[in-house]
Amino acid sequence: MKTVIIKYNAGNVSSVSFALERIGINALISENAEEIKSADKIIFPGVGEAGSAMNYLRQNKLDEVIHSLTQPILGICLGMQLMCNYSEEGKTNCLGIFDQNVKLFPLSELKVPQVGWNTITDLKTNLFSGIIENEYQYLVHSYYVELSAYTIAQTNYGISFSSALNKNNFYGVQFHPERSGAAGQKILENFIKL
Amino acid sequence: MLSKRIISCLDIKDGRTVKGVNFENIIDAGDPVELAIAYAQQGIDELVFLDITASNEKRKILVDLVSRISRQVNIPFTVGGGISSVEDVSVLLNSGADKVSINSAAVKDPGLLKKMAGQFGSQCIVVAIDTKFENNDWWVYINGGQINTGIKAVDWAKKITELGAGEILLTSMNNDGTKKGFAVNITKQISEAVNIPVIASGGAGTMQHFKEIFISGKADAALAASIFHYKEIEVLELKKYLKNNNLEIRI
Numbered sequence: 001m002k003t004v005i006i007k008y009n010a011g012n013v014s015s016v017s018f019a020l021e022r023i024g025i026n027a028l029i030s031e032n033a034e035e036i037k038s039a040d041k042i043i044f045p046g047v048g049e050a051g052s053a054m055n056y057l058r059q060n061k062l063d064e065v066i067h068s069l070t071q072p073i074l075g076i077c078l079g080m081q082l083m084c085n086y087s088e089e090g091k092t093n094c095l096g097i098f099d100q101n102v103k104l105f106p107l108s109e110l111k112v113p114q115v116g117w118n119t120i121t122d123l124k125t126n127l128f129s130g131i132i133e134n135e136y137q138y139l140v141h142s143y144y145v146e147l148s149a150y151t152i153a154q155t156n157y158g159i160s161f162s163s164a165l166n167k168n169n170f171y172g173v174q175f176h177p178e179r180s181g182a183a184g185q186k187i188l189e190n191f192i193k194l
Numbered sequence: 195m196l197s198k199r200i201i202s203c204l205d206i207k208d209g210r211t212v213k214g215v216n217f218e219n220i221i222d223a224g225d226p227v228e229l230a231i232a233y234a235q236q237g238i239d240e241l242v243f244l245d246i247t248a249s250n251e252k253r254k255i256l257v258d259l260v261s262r263i264s265r266q267v268n269i270p271f272t273v274g275g276g277i278s279s280v281e282d283v284s285v286l287l288n289s290g291a292d293k294v295s296i297n298s299a300a301v302k303d304p305g306l307l308k309k310m311a312g313q314f315g316s317q318c319i320v321v322a323i324d325t326k327f328e329n330n331d332w333w334v335y336i337n338g339g340q341i342n343t344g345i346k347a348v349d350w351a352k353k354i355t356e357l358g359a360g361e362i363l364l365t366s367m368n369n370d371g372t373k374k375g376f377a378v379n380i381t382k383q384i385s386e387a388v389n390i391p392v393i394a395s396g397g398a399g400t401m402q403h404f405k406e407i408f409i410s411g412k413a414d415a416a417l418a419a420s421i422f423h424y425k426e427i428e429v430l431e432l433k434k435y436l437k438n439n440n441l442e443i444r445i
Contacts, residue, residue, distance in 0.1 A: 012292075014261070014264060014288060014289065014290040015264050015290045015292065018264050018265040018266075018290060019268065021265065022265075022266075022268065047314075047315060047317065047318065048314070048315050049312075049315055107389055108389075110389070111389050111390055111391050111414065112389060112390070113316060113317045113360055113361075113390070113391075114196060115317070115360070115361055115391045115414070116196050116197060116198075116199050116239070116391070116414070116415070117196070117197045117199065117239055117444040118195065118196045118197065119195065136197065136444040138269070138270055140270075140292075140317040140318075140360075141317065142316070142317070156195060157195075157196055176270070178268070179268065179269060179270045179292060180268070180269075181234065181268050181269055182268070184268065185268060
């Protein structure tokens with residue numbers, strides 16, 4: 001089993017890598033196309049800004065690499081958002097895997113970013129095997145993805161939004177499983193077993 | 195719904211916890227990593243590590259510690275204390291810190307805050323405000339509470355929000371260490387003046403104080419140190435109490 005974490009100019013690579021270590025997975029951190037393509041499981045992390053992250057991915061042709069993947073890939077936080085069509089953050093055209101746009105939370109009604117532990121509900125797919133409805137996960141984000149046919153978990157923060165997405169081999173979570181206690185760890189384990 | 199957060203703060207000097215911590219089943223009460231794991235197991239929502247190491251040479255010890263915490267702890271944590279450059283932030287985030295807390299440096303150079311938020315995103319930039327009530331207003335203090343900046347706390351809170359702060363850690367110097375309750379009024383004022391989360395700190399002594407700061411003070415999170423370290427309040431017991439008082443709490 002080979003697990004690769006995609007390395008690019010967005011943070012939390014080390015916290016994801018440490019979280020995998022805690023479940024006995026020694027992941028390779030790489031931006032090399034061949035390494036990524038040859039992996040059994042790929043994690044696409046991300047804490048940062050959409051525009052500069054997409055620029056970096058395009059310059060290094062990582063956008064094409066991600067599109068070409070047929071094995072399970074999990075986008076986390078910004079990683080998930082970058083898998084959508086377009087993000088209001090920096091008016092950025094993204095990877096277009098999920099036919100969805102990424103929108104800013106309404107600033108007048110809510111504290112933005114949403115920071116903290118919120119519940120995930122309407123859980124679908126084996127990514128959430130053994131996870132109970134209304135389990136808490138840790139989120140930090142200012143932008144969100146609306147509910148759609150891709151939604152496999154939802155969360156409410158003023159509005160209900162997609163806290164996880166799936167299409168074929170592509171998975172994305174808005175929350176941070178690597179920082180969400182035992183339940184987050186279980187979700188990472190589930191992904192590795194997909 | 196988003197839950198109210200309970201945060202424990204550990205003071206760190208030369209890579210070790212400063213104040214004694216009264217935990218059972220802890221072999222080394224001075225080891226921040228062991229304590230962090232214990233707190234995570236008790237259900238604390240977040241941890242703050244405040245480095246009070248005086249010298250810059252010892253910075254590397256902190257960086258190593260952050261990496262060890264990130265490796266072993268599965269809840270979010272913030273690192274603060276003496277952060278004064280984009281490079282400081284970069285090193286701590288790359289070592290696995292989820293957020294950094296900036297205090298004096300933001301006052302001395304507000305442009306720095308904007309730079310940090312631009313480069314790393316607002317979500318990981320916490321601005322700590324130490325405030326003291328005197329002459330009929332709340333003022334911002336820096337350098338460990340030694341210098342009155344002459345800036346009003348509410349004005350500063352608005353300013354740092356514009357500059358890109360993602361969260362405010364508000365400590366009332368009048369209340370800190372008193373165990374007589376959080377500073378409800380200023381917390382409420384700031385929480386209503388800005389649209390980023392506010393963490394209230396200073397003065398926690400009873401479970402009622404937490405309820406009060408969440409309901410009347412409109413805090414998004416509450417931070418305490420000694421009452422948790424000395425087990426005057428058990429984390430789980432506190433969370434059950436708050437949940438029974440109809441607050442959204444993760445148990």
